[in-house]
Amino acid sequence: GENVEQHPSTLSVQEGDSAVIKCTYSDSASNYFPWYKQELGKRPQLIIDIRSNVGEKKDQRIAVTLNKTAKHFSLHITETQPEDSAVYFCAARGTGTASKLTFGTGTRLQVTL
Amino acid sequence: NAGVMQNPRHLVRRRGQEARLRCSPMKGHSHVYWYRQLPEEGLKFMVYLQKENIIDESGMPKERFSAEFPKEGPSILRIQQVVRGDSAAYFCASSPSGGIANEQFFGPGTRLTVL
Numbered sequence: 166g167e168n169v170e171q172h173p174s175t176l177s178v179q180e181g182d183s184a185v186i187k188c189t190y191s192d193s194a195s196n197y198f199p200w201y202k203q204e205l206g207k208r209p210q211l212i213i214d215i216r217s218n219v220g221e222k223k224d225q226r227i228a229v230t231l232n233k234t235a236k237h238f239s240l241h242i243t244e245t246q247p248e249d250s251a252v253y254f255c256a257a258r259g260t261g262t263a264s265k266l267t268f269g270t271g272t273r274l275q276v277t278l
Numbered sequence: 279n280a281g282v283m284q285n286p287r288h289l290v291r292r293r294g295q296e297a298r299l300r301c302s303p304m305k306g307h308s309h310v311y312w313y314r315q316l317p318e319e320g321l322k323f324m325v326y327l328q329k330e331n332i333i334d335e336s337g338m339p340k341e342r343f344s345a346e347f348p349k350e351g352p353s354i355l356r357i358q359q360v361v362r363g364d365s366a367a368y369f370c371a372s373s374p375s376g377g378i379a380n381e382q383f384f385g386p387g388t389r390l391t392v393l
Binding site for chain 2: 171199201208209211254267268
């Protein structure tokens with residue numbers, strides 16, 4: 166089955182700096198890669214996603230890149246703000262009837278003033 | 279347009295009791311997924327259901343756990359004879375279909391504590 170690895174597990178940046186979180190996946194057939202943000206005690210919320218026919222996608226301060234050959238994808242947050250502090254999860258989904266998401270282990274991002 | 283709803287939000291059970299967790303998908307969504315999140319860990323897939331059908335239960339323990347999504351009413355995740363290791367947050371998500379194009383929307387979760 167699919168295996169998703171995520172690094173780093175914790176990340177501390179100063180406000181205004183950029184943050185990068187990286188994930189690798191094992192199943193070359195996976196074709197959908199969402200990123201979720203989860204604040205303490207809250208539900209995971211989708212912040213951006215990318216499909217395998219696209220190499221990069223950007224939404225304001227957030228961007229995601231995908232390298233299918235290397236089977237890795239990354240989340241980039243620019244001009245970080247304190248409200249970006251949360252746990253971020255990457256995920257991958259395969260094809261066919263396997264619609265489940267396989268999640269990474271999460272990255273706790275702390276944006277300090 | 280209400281989002282995914284789950285109840286109860288918090289559930290306390292003693293070892294050996296049964297836990298029933300409910301999930302009402304978003305309006306128009308016919309696909310439901312259950313995930314379990316242990317403290318300080320990621321989300322682990324448990325089961326994927328459509329109305330009256332279990333599509334994929336590969337992540338659900340074979341014993342004590344069962345899930346259903348009846349024609350009418352919410353999806354139910356049932357845990358019999360709970361043990362302390364079942365303590366976790368259980369999230370359900372829904373999507374309009376199981377296709378790649380569809381985002382999974384998560385509910386607020388049920389936090390199960392087994393005493």
